[in-house]
Amino acid sequence: MTPLLSVEALRVDVARGAGVRILEDVSFSLSSGEAVGVLGASGSGKTTLALAMLGLLPPTLVARGSVHFEGHEVLSASRGARRAVRGRRCSIVFQEPLTALNPRMRVVDQVAEVALAHGERDGRRARDAAVQMMERVGLANAAAQAARLPHELSGGERQRVLLAMALLLEPALLIADEPTSALDVTVQAQVLQVLRAQQRERGMSLLMVSHDLGVLAVLCSRVLVLHEGRLVEDAPTRQLLETPAHPFTRAIVAAVRRMERPA
Amino acid sequence: MAASTWHRLRHDGAARGAAFVLGAVAAAALLAPWLSPFDPTAQPDPVALRLLSPSWAHLFGTDPFSRDVLSRVLHGARVSLGVAAGAMLLSVTLGAALGALAAVVGGWVDAAIGGLVDVLIAMPRLLVVIALVATFGTLSPWWLVALIGGSGWLTTARIVRAEFRDHLQREYVLAARALGATRWRIVWRHLLPAVAPQVAVAAALAFAAVIPLEAALSFVGLGIQPPLPSWGNILLDGTDYLTTAWWLVLAPVAAVSGTVGAALVLADRLRAAIADEEREA
Amino acid sequence: MFGRLLSRLTHAAAVCAVVAVAVFALLQSAPGDPFALALEGADVPAAVRAEWRARYGLDQPPAAQFVRWAGALARGDFGYSTSRRQPVAAVVSEAFPRTLVLVGTALVLGFAAGVWIALVQTRHHRRWPDRAFSMVTLAGVALPEFLLALLAMTWLGARWGLFPVAGVGSLGDAAAWPLWLRAVDFLWHLALPASVLSLAVASRVARHQRAALLSVMREDYVRTARAKGLGEWQVIRRHALPNAIGPVIALLGLALPSLVGGAVLIERVFGWPGMGLTLFEALLARDYPLVLAAVLLATVFAVVARTLTEFIADVVAPRRPQAT
Secondary structure, three states: OOOOOOEEEEEEEEEEOOOEOOOEEEEEEEOOOOEEEEEOOOOOHHHHHHHHHHOOOOEEEEEEEEEEEEEEEEOOOOOOHHHHHHHEEEEEEEEOOOOOOOOOOOOOHHHHHHHOOOOOOHHHOOOOHHHHHHHHOOOOHHHHOOOOHHHHOOOOHHHHHHHHHHOOOOEEEEEEOOOOOOOOOOHHHHHHHHHHHHHHHHHEEEEEEOOOOHHHHHHHEEEEEOOOOOEEEEEEEEHHOOOOEEEHHHHHHHHHHHHHOOO | HHHHHHHHHHOHHHHHHHHHHHHHHHHHHOOOHHHOOOOOOOOOOOOOOOOOOOOOOOOOEEOOOOOOOHHHHHHHHHHHHHHHHHHHHHHHHHHHHHHHHHHHHOHHHHHHHHHHHHHOOOOOOOHHHHHHHHHHHHOOOHHHHHHHHHOOHHHHHHHHHHHHHHHOHHHHHHHHHHHOOOOHHHHHHHHHHHHHHHHHHHHHHHHHHHHHHHHHHOOOOOOOOOOOOHHHHHHHHHHHHHHOOOOOHHHHHHHHHHHHHHHHHHHHHHHHHHHHHHOOO | OOOHHHHHHHHHHHHHHHHHHHHHHHHHOOOOOOHHHHHOOOOOOHHHHHHHHHOOOOOOOHHHHHHHHHHHOOOOOOOOOOOOEEEEHHHHHHHHHHHHHHHHHHHHHHHHHHHHHHHHHHHHOOOOOHHHHHHHHHHHHHHHHHHHHHHHHHHHHHOOOOOOOOOOOHHHHHHHHHHHHHHHHHHHHHHHHHHHHHHHHHHHHHHHHHHHHHOOOOOOHHHHHHHOOHHHHHHHHHHHHHHHHHHHHHHHHHHHHHHHHHHHHHHHHHOOOOOOHHHHHHHHHHOOHHHHHHHHHHHHHHHHHHHHHHHHHHHHOOOOOOOO
């Protein structure tokens, strides 16, 4: 079976900074229904990797290599073709839920916009679907919250709005870029729960990027380790935790162990 | 910090082009007596030589009084640029002084200067100057400099006040104070150099605002009086002959807009250099 | 919201009051008094002169005169125009609406055009449409309005004869013509002065709007909008513009005084008989009451328009609590 997403020899450079490389020769693949984590410290190129999957890199970065999604090449695709995939077949949830939402638009409109961007013509139907999805991802009192502006919601509520936006059209792949690191620990657990439930129910694939091995271990069956722009390890989560191969991974696993069993 | 802002500016193509244009205009003004082919005020033959179209002898043609337009535009640059430079220096100095005073002294001084700025900024500057000129009669160029310069300090004052207040909170100023430096010594040694790039932006903008103001005043007959040429009154001489003598309008328009455009580009690039500097810091 | 509106109104009223005092001071220091031209020189006995001055309060101390003058102003009495030989209020009530039409048209057209240009520039950032429009808007800012007016008049008006070069109408006996023809004639005369002033407005708006849009385009929510699969136009129009237009409206308010100054000169160039042309004719005739009334009214107009713009900016872009 061909994988849902396969990345081959992906390199990302700063367009004008001679020789500044952010990602170096990254290859991996992800099959349908699989949940894969990407572990890396800040500055390791995690977010760049997530953005490259959707062809969303800022114009200051240049990507080479190949990103295949559902049998189509993303990097060389036309703008129209990329747009048709974004939000419908492949969605992304960003780290900082406040800045990721338009401060001047009601949240329900921001969620409904995904449907309207992909062929839905009836605004009311789009908004109804948006409210339903916000309920499904656990936004309490969704009908009333829908008409609010982002700054009127709490951090956890905003992250659920972003989730609803990403899941509205039932994409085949969800990319989550540190979806919980801006949240309190309790809210973090709730959001992870929602993610896991949605992923299992729909057989959706998940590519989750984080610096937190604990978070990845909850959801992902396999973890890729990104270190200074290179993929240094690709192993099932359990194996990674028990016998980490790369020194960087070993250091992280050791740190997690220390935290779990305080001396 | 400021030094590297200038360094950035020196390697910016657009800024260099603008500086070159300004330099060329200034050189033309300074060298006008030697560059001009004719005496700008001589009227050799007001009948046979009037309103000649551009030719090799008269590159920009002649005006209704048979004077050579090129010579008048070159000499006009002396007057127009001189008035503009004087007014710009006056307004920037005044603005920097008042802005610094407001920020450093604070209290009622700050409130008074702020109130004055708020009121004056709401008035059309051209109309204020026109009303003053109309009341006091025709002005000498020196009074013109005083009037135009005296009405243009608002922007500089606002910028300097805001920058000073920002810098007064920073640690290096607190450190200098802790070491026993007096307030005015800190202003002179630390704050003024730190806000110099911003003041330079304000100066370029002030210059870009003053050139058209002088031209407008002279154009309506309230500024520089003939026979002394300025870009504005050359235009005034041309307005009655638009159908026949387009060259009377084109040369001064090109001079004014080229100078203003160069000053605006310089201000723009300087602002961009400051922004880059702060982003990287 | 109402607190801000109230403080803006107070500010506007304060500015108008200061301008009124300044104008009065100028009137006082102007050579001669309103009767100088009419009464001096002629064989008017000193007693008659004194009587007239007493009747109009000119023999009283300045403060009393100011109260009298301000009271008259409040009743709409701006004094008597010596050159037009009619009350200043009558001259103004004819000229002011024409200036309002000119400036209003230029503001609306110029603002719309400026925002549109900035949208196109943002859409095609660093490609040729962006560069071409940047050149145009730089020229529009660098060319003072009255010079552009002179150029337009020289070529489009005088040399090619496409537009009339002066006035508000060229139908001799206006009342004899049907209304639509009079309207077309008026618009034809309005076209050049309004376009020149619009271009000036559009250039300033476009330069500020472009900078504001480009800075908003770096925001996270713009990336979110792209990730939804929205087209670039929709991203810019629906997400970037609403967040970038507020400061531009406020800036337009700040630029209004200089715009009024530009309009005054444009009227002079095109012979558009509004407040500006009235002002210059009054200057030539040394008609001080009319000169100062024109300056006062133009300033008040600029202040009122600016207050209005700031209020609109408040409504369009209310300040949101900052994220921490």
